[in-house]
Amino acid sequence: MTRSTTIGRAGGSTPQAWLAGWLRRDIESLLDPLVSALTTAVPEILVAADAPDRHVRDAVRMHLTTLTRCFTPEEPDSEIAMPSLVARYTRALARHDAVALPVLLRSFETLHAALWQHLVTALHTADPRPSAVERAAVMEWAAARLFAYFRTASERTASLYGTELALLERRATSRRTDLVTGLLGGTVDPAAAQRELGYDLGARHVGFVAWTDRGSGPDRLDGAVRTVVEALRPQRRLRVPGDGRSVHGWLVCHGEGWRELAARRSLPPGVHIAWGGPASGYDGFRTTHAEAQEARRVADALGSAGTVLFDDVAVLALATRDDSAATAFVARTLGRLAAGGDEADRLLRTLRVHLAELGSPTRTARRLHVHPNTVVKRMERIESLLGRPVDPADLALRTATELSTMVARPDQAGQVQPETPPSTGSTTPVR
Incomplete structure (x- = not known):
């Protein structure tokens, strides 16, 4: 930078020295107009219960004092150090939900x-007045230091604010999870938990469990749950995290319209x-939570x-509560169709679709x-193996056909993977 005799007489031998001297000398006269400009443009900043103007004034003074130090380095891009008070003040505002982050950044x-x-006014009214070249310097x-300072202040404030909000959300989520766990387990007072x-808790609830396959990101799950829940427009909602890949929730919905909306939502x-x-x-x-858990168990088993x-899937859920009984029922009802093998599997799939299509060979053929x-010939073979005609209204046959994909076949004896036990209202669903 070019040294200037005029700048030297005004308070320093360099532009940065002039700036630091100006702020130190005029800080008290600057406070009131700066506070007035700030509170007029951003009135939301006045949040303190007692003497809000004084709190804003103290904050402005802190920034001016820090800026005085920021004007003294030899290089305009040297590092800006924020005072520790900024961190404490930002965290307090976020913690008490006193001022929104956009308001802070606008301030x-x-x-x-x-x-x-x-500053521009001071440069034109200083005595002696700096030359045009000196004013430009x-x-x-x-410009460089003010931009660096307020950019650093904004970035630091946004980071601190976001970190504090994330911490608060984790604590709130943990507390909600503890309360829900207690409600499901019967260890907390419902009235206190409700408040x-x-x-x-006295409303009509619909419970749900949402989960992702392994390898799918949790962000996709959160976004999908929010989209579905918003589409149902519940009066109240409650959700807690599950095992890292799942979310458990409850909605208060009137009527039965939620069923169609939930079923058709992609x-x-x-x-x-x-x-x-x-x-x-x-x-x-x-109860609705336990049913949602059971529906998930069946969905996992069926793929x-x-x-x-x-x-x-209520029939399947109830029928598979006892694996050995379900396996015996399938073997007894389906006979040789449950023996396994390529032919049996192909015939079972045909039977399953045939029953779902109420015995229509045309619709069954279209789906397969x-x-x-081909459908007619397969059904003749199925009836031969069963030893009786196939009646689409036969509940036992329909149930056994669906259960056949969930139970062990004779050639898989001793290889059955254990089912995840249904929720009993303990801590299992919300960890």
Whole structure:
């Protein structure tokens, strides 16, 4: 920088020295107009219960004092050090939800602009008045340092604010999870939990469990759950994290319209949602959750994708509560069709679709992508193996056919993977 005799007489031999001297000398006269400009442009900054103007004034003074030090380095891009008070003040505002982050960032922009205007005025009214070249040198230095300072202040504030909010959210989530765990396990007072959760336990609930396949990101799960829940427009909602790949939730929905909305809502690949049936009161809160857990268990066993409603799989859920009984029922009802092997598997799939299509060879063939005559021949073979005609209204046959994909076949004896036990209202669903 070019040294100037005029700048030297005004308070320093260099632009940065002139700036530091100006701030030290005029800091008291600058405070009131800067505070007025800030509170006029950003009135939301006045949040203190007692003497809010004084709190803003103290904050502005702190920034001016720090800026005085920032104007003294020899290099305009040297590191800016924020005072520790900024961190404490930012965390306190976030913790008490006193001032939103955009308001804080706007206050920095306002203070930056106001301070710049006062600097320009000072350069034109100083005695002696710096020359045009000297004013340009001071303004060039000031522009670089002011920009660096307020950019650093904004970035630091945004980072601290976000970190504090994330910490608060983790604590709140942990507390919600503890309360829900206690509700499911019967270890907390429902009335006290209801007040703290802000969720009406006496209402008519619909519980759900959402989860992702391994390898799918949790962000996709959160976004999918939010989209589905918003589409249902519940009166109240409550959700807690599960095992890292799942979310457990409850909605207060009136009527039965939620069923159709939930069933037809498309989900991203790898994301699944299981729904319990509607149930009322504190007992219903636990019941619909248990049903959602059961629906998930059945969906996992069947390899189903997307959305599953408990009412659609209730028979399968109840029938598979006892694995050995379910296996025996399937073997007894399906006979040689349950023996396994390529032919048996192909015939079972044909039977399953045939029953779902109420015995229509044409619709069955369309779904299986085969000729209707092929379906007729397969059904003749199925009836031969069963030793009786196939009746689409036969509940036992329909149930056994669906169960056949969930139980061990004779050639898999001793290789059955254990099922995940259903929720009993303990801590299992919310960890």
